[in-house]
Amino acid sequence: MPAYDSLLASITTDAVSARDVFDPATGELIGRAPLLTSAEADAAVDRAADAQAAWAALGHEERSAVLHRAADAVEAQSEALAQILSREQGKPLNGPNARFEVGACVSWLRVTADTPTPTQVVVDDGSDYAELHYRPIGVVGAITPWNWPMMIAIWQIAPALRMGNTVVAKPSEYTLLSGLALIAVLNEALPSGVLIAAPGDGGIGAGLVANAAVGKIMFTGSTATGKKIIEASAGNVTRLTLELGGNDAGIVLPDVDPEAIAEQLFWGAFINTGQTCAALKRLYVHDDVYEAVCDALVEVASSMPMGIGLDEANVLGPLQNAMQFDVVDRLVEAARRSGARVLLGGDPKRDQPGHFYPATLIADIDPTNDLVVEEQFGPVLPIVRYTDLDEAITLANGLDVGLGASVWSADRDRARDVAARIEAGTVWINSHGGVHPMIPFGGVKQSGYGLEFGVDGLKAASVPQVING
Missing domain, CATH: 3.40.605.10 (Aldehyde Dehydrogenase; Chain A, domain 1)
Known part of the structure; x- marks a missing residue:
């Protein structure tokens, strides 16, 4: 056997x-x-x-x-x-x-x-x-x-x-x-x-x-x-x-190379089809690089095959259960109705078997929208535009959870200075969500x-x- x-x-x-x-x-x-x-x-x-x-x-x-x-x-x-x-x-x-x-x-x-x-x-x-x-x-x-x-x-x-x-x-x-x-x-x-x-x-x-x-x-x-x-x-x-629970924030500073960080950003958010406590769930991007980061993420995300897990070609799968599918669908539809811009996805094929929700990127979204402030726990990333770094840090710290966060910058020292101001148990620099068996891991706040x-x-x-x- x-x-x-x-x-x-x-x-x-x-x-x-x-x-x-x-x-x-x-x-x-x-x-x-x-x-x-x-x-x-x-x-x-x-x-x-x-x-x-x-x-x-x-x-x-x-x-x-x-x-x-x-x-x-x-x-x-x-x-x-x-x-x-x-x-x-x-x-x-x-x-x-x-x-x-x-x-x-x-x-x-x-x-x-x-x-x-x-x-x-x-x-x-x-x-x-x-x-x-x-x-x-x-x-x-x-x-x-x-x-x-x-x-x-x-x-x-x-x-x-x-x-x-x-x-x-x-x-x-x-x-x-x-x-x-x-x-x-x-x-x-x-x-x-x-x-x-x-x-x-x-x-x-x-x-x-x-x-x-x-x-x-x-x-x-x-x-x-x-x-x-x-x-x-x-x-x-x-x-x-x-x-x-977590609702991890990422802050992208204006000195980044969008194409160089796009794949790391994608996997920070979409690992395990977004069903990860310490996944990147809300991304704050400086206005200077906002459109370039959005374009680079769309290019990466649209190339990632989704389907049945036993198919060797796939790297994204279904949501594990119908309950979680409904949560993701509700939040995306609320964001769409609010006027946010759907860059990719957001249109599941409901007439097919499986709890598949396509990889979805949402831009020009209000930072108080439910998709930003609730943990979606699925293959969706809201991308918030900012111009003032202090405001972005305030938004990142504004929720009652603090599992992880990340800062993205070509200047590692500057990124570490920003990381020190973020209320999270772990703050990654130019990556998100990686864990190591010898590096302590835990959350703050709720x-x-x-x-x-x-x-x-x-x-x-x-x-x-x-x-x-």
């Missing part, structure tokens, strides 16, 4: 308690994903708690070795995982999409395994001596979204396991098969009970948050759901890492709190202990 068929068969079910999973590009039924009851999810937490002490006792060296073996397992099944991901999430195999995502899972596992333990001597002055250690929390609940269902799961799972915790992972109900497939492959290398899948609807996630045996919740998703998690976790004083990746990510997946004396 081919690897894809074998892996898919291992995670699908004919049971009554299951959810039909459809390909968002074709509408075809892929399979049925099992769903847990609340009692079964609680039992999963209990099993993870029972396994935690032995896992922690292995020590960092052995846990790191196990993570490398888990990376080997993902690498060996990489094509099957990418095909499941492409069919369920919709993203194409090629470009910065399905194969890229599975490859990132391997890289993050290996780097997390090899990141030095964050133990620190904080005082050693001859009379006092103190060390700061980071110990396991216990059970970590990992709640992942549907846009990058494998990569973001690894961002949560890998540091939690490395630091001696066990994990109960709830994949999004929109991408159950992707989450289940990844966990099944990881468990080829992990001891029993160390990583347990808890597929289900929002009620399963709420149960994880409320369960007193879960010492930490790691969540990536909407700000609205993040606020509910904060409220629900308060009674247990559960530790939280929250990576919430984009959440807590850091992921590198040493800071290990600290976030543990509890500090000072040994004094």
Whole structure:
């Protein structure tokens, strides 16, 4: 049996308690994903708690070795995982999409395994001596979204396991098969009970948050759901890492070469067909280069093929679900009615299967338009004209979110000066959205709190202990 068929068969079910999973590009039924009851999810937490002490006792060296073996397992099944991901999430195999995502899972596992333990001597002055250690929390609940269902799961799972915790992972109900497939492959290398899948609807996630045996919740998703998690976790004083909604701004200074930056701008906005929390979602361009930047973006965007993910030629796919299609369509139509100029796209073919929305560029749009101030989370970029840099920075900082941002300029020092004035967890210079397993990542304002990746990510997946004396 081919690897894809074998892996898919291992995670699908004919049971009554299951959810039909459809390909968002074709509408075809892929399979049925099992769903847990609340009692079964609680039992999963209990099993993870029972396994935690032995896992922690292995020590960092052995846990790191196990993570490398888990990376080997993902690498060996990489094509099957990418095909499941492409069919369920919709993203194409090629470009910065399905194969890229599975490859990132391997890289993050290996780097997390090899990141030095964050133990620190904080005082050693001859009379006092103190060390700061980071110990396991216990059970970590990992709640992942549907846009990058494998990569973001690894961002949560890998540091939690490395630091001696066990994990109960709830994949999004929109991408159950992707989450289940990844966990099944990881468990080829992990001891029993160390990583347990808890597929289900929002009620399963709420149960994880409320369960007193879960010492930490790691969540990536909407700000609205993040606020509910904060409220629900308060009674247990559960530790939280929250990576919430974003509406990232980019500011283009007048000294740029529009053609030189156009492709980077495009992928900053349209990676994963725009379905990325830290994608470029509103672009402020100086009047001196405004039309040239618009023209260069149209040239790049119009050359990017969109279609079924399993077609090797495509680099843009459908929106993952009808709900998100409706959000994007509503915002574009409101912008069109307001008098904004549609440079490209904005006219989906509604008589064809799949949640396809064409790559869309909107110019001459009011900075207060809903398409600018709401997170569209799709293949649409509003381009706002400005003449005064201070005003552009004020507009960039004017929303209640602050995940990422970018500044585009031929003068790197000037760009850094502008970046320092922007309220965002990460500000990229002449790029947007790139992440690295050793560079801390997190949001400000209502984009959440807590850091992921590198040493800071290990600290976030543990509890500090000072040994004094």
